[in-house]
Amino acid sequence: MTTSATSTPPLTKGQQDHYILEARGITKSFGGVRAVREVDFCVAPGEIVGLVGPNGSGKSTLLGCLSRDIPADRGTIEFNGEDIGGLRTMQVARRGMGRTFQNVRLFPELTVWENALLGRQWKGVGLGKLLRPPDAATRQRAGDLIDLMEIPHLTHLYAGNISGGQMRLVELVMAMMSSPTLVLLDEATSGVNPTLIESLKHYVKVLNDEENVAFIVVEHNIGFIFSIADRIVVLDDGQQLANGTPHEISENKEVIDAYLGA
Amino acid sequence: MSTVVQPAEAERRILAATARPRRKVVKYRSLIVLLLAGVGMGLVPYSGLNDSVLLTLSTMFMWIILSSSWNFISGFTGYVDFGHGVFFGLGGYVTGLLVVKAEMPFATTVPLAAVFAAVFALLIGFPLLRLRGVYFSIAMLGSFLAMRELVLMATPLTEGAQGLVLPPEVNRLFFYYLFLGGAVLIVAFAWWLRRSQFGMSLLAIKDDERGAEARGINTTLLKLTVFCLSAAITGAVGACWAYEITFIDPEIMFRDSFLINVALMTVLGGLGTVWGPVVGTVLFLMVRDTLWAEQGNSFLVVFGAFLIAIVLFMPEGIVGTVQRGERTVLGRLINRVRHRGAGAADADSLETATAVRSVQ
Incomplete structure (x- = not known):
């Protein structure tokens, strides 16, 4: 080459x-x-x-x-x-196509767990499904990724209250959520x-x-x-x-x- | 990823982390409180209280519905709507015109008023929801003022400043239960919305709309949907109120105080929270009416100082400060006091406990 x-x-x-x-x-x-x-x-x-x-x-x-x-x-x-x-x-x-940003873009009014769940958005999801809590597959995927990044202790903290490095990991979780x-x-x-x-x-x-x-x-x-x-x-x-x-x-x-x- | 962490293990750890809040009673605590309050309020008319108390309570329920529906677009989604009264006025006029001119039964006109308000929201929301911040607020204020003038000028249809006289016989008890039922339903819906993917997406739009779009959230569709939903609820309430007061004109249905009241109630309680509009509405009406009764017209001076104090020390509103207390001195103090006995002294536990509560 x-x-x-x-x-x-x-x-x-x-x-x-x-x-x-x-x-x-x-x-x-x-x-x-x-x-x-x-x-x-x-x-x-x-x-x-x-x-x-x-x-x-x-x-x-x-x-x-x-x-x-x-x-x-x-x-x-x-x-x-x-x-x-x-x-x-x-x-x-x-x-x-997932992505992370130069300046971290998490949603500080949501917890780390909720931020992770939001990373999974599917084409053609109806309003009825949107009005339900995230399904088991989504929660499973979020749990797997959070465990991989070794941040399960952060799941219930607001995303605005964690450190910059931890925010980078949460961003990567979000980017990976929809496989x-x-x-x-x-x-x-x-x-x-x-x-x-x-x-x-x-x-x-x-x-x-x-x-x-x-x-x-x-x-x-x-x-x-x-x-x-x-x-x-x-x-x-x-x-x-x-x-x-x-x-x-x-x-x-x-x-x-x-x-x-x- | 299975070689790194077994899915069962991941699920177990997440479940363990959320074990306490997942207990059924705690999980549905808000709904249980809401149901008990609803049943309690349902028994009030049988307690021998006079009609003026029932009217006050009925008005309070109505404002809870209005501030909660305003909270959907302004609190959850971050689009502060200073012209939301346009949907209230339109709803009232749809019912007024259909009852007076078409002699339709009241019950039929309410869903029509809701649909009319939602369609109007769709028409103006499509261009206006592209604006953000103060530009959206001003554009909505403009819509409100323009519609009031339009209703005033359309005399052949609306009777202009002369107004419309609706049937005088009104069953106050019916409206008491109607607004009580509506208030319970809308708070239950807000609770459900907050836990859903839809509600979380709305909060994401409020925090960072461009970031939400990059995560695959259809921001345009969700904003329009919640705007129309909020407008439909407000329009339906306007329709009911117009029938209850038996006379409407543009000054009554499109009054400026609507815009101020609904925003103050929600901000006092906590923007973007489930219980904020409820707490804010009750506090607002209690303080305002008490001060007015004791001080007459000068009550506004004290009332203004009260509002300034709340906004200064609780910028996230009462419920917002208690739930997300770490952001303000007062909130941290409240949390310390609340957790002193629970042995959650360290900061991590405190933050976790607070965040868990808010998820509830």
Whole structure:
């Protein structure tokens, strides 16, 4: 495998012959500023893709475009073979794309347990079902994930009353509730202590191994991303600078000059 | 995930964590209290109290329904509606017109009034619920003022300022039980709503609408649904009240004090809580009427100071402060006092206990 700035990224995980996410020519401008320029971005099933770059390189904008949180000006996005270019964020989430946010977005008026339950929203759920308490399968799923993250002692606390690191874990629980095929992690280690970062890495790997969930991980924590990613995409000034395995990226002179340093 | 944690083990631990609140009596404590209060109030007319007391209680039940329905859109969902009186007025006029001009029986007109209010809510809610915060509040206030003028100007239909005279014979006891039943039902529904996926989604919309959308919550649909539901309930109450008072005009049915009262009652008790509108309504009416009886027109000065004190020291309302007390000094104090005897001295236990109570 070679690093590439423009070509379609290679499939890296297992014997997959298709991508679950295939974005082509994504372009997004804010006024006169072109935040993302003609970026191709693909993810194979079960693949962990790191997305790195200097501040203002367009990482979060690209993530927003992929989840339809930010409408792209140009380009196509296919998720699980379906064109999601015209869908709302809510519809994309229901199709199996979970995400966490750079600034944690929990619901502080709800308990941790209720936050977890809310992560599971299904397409076509009628009002009658919505008016009932969450069903046994939803509670079971929430219980499993909360146990995996080792936070059952937090379940009845209000989400606004727990620490920043714990909030990151609860966000990951929410993102995983509807058994997604792809989860976008936006700076998940920001403000988290080293011990919890190790735990977070472990949980991501477990979920990746056992449920074959693909992850797109946006990070400034280079150690975290190099230890977890199957492939790393480097953005610079809204464009793709490099795309390859962690080893290839670490030896790429352009990347070292633009981002990693000596 | 089965190799990490066995599902049975996960379920056991979650059940263990929630074992105490899951006991049936505790779980349904609120409904039991509500039922007992309802039965108790149902016996009041047989206790020999005079009609004025019954009228006061009947009015109180009516305001509990109104503030609870306002709480659905403003408290649970976070869309503070300063024009909710438009649905009350419309409901009243639908019944007034159908009874007076079409000679329809009262019972038939109430569901029609509710449907009319809900349809109107759907029409204005679709564009206005795209607004947030103060912009939505002002837009709703505008709807209220515009509708009042419209009803005033549509003289051939509404008789304008002259008003409509409805049948004078009114069975006060009927309205007492009607509003009592309505109040019990709406509090029970609010309790149920708070525990449901729908209610939790509404609170999520209030906390962070964009975040809720990213979790797959259909925010547009849920907002419109709860707005129409709230409008339908308010419209039905307006219809009943119009028939009870036997005379309506735009000033009576679209009065400014409705907007202020319903918001104050809910905020006093606790926005977004099940019991907040009940506690707030009872306290508001008791304090206001007592002060008015003792001080005449100057009561508003003391009443205003009372409201300022409540908002200052209990910004989340009375029920909100007791349930989510950690956020205010007074709330923390209340919780310490409540848990001193229970041996829940450490902060974690205290927080857990408080949160568990709120889930109830």
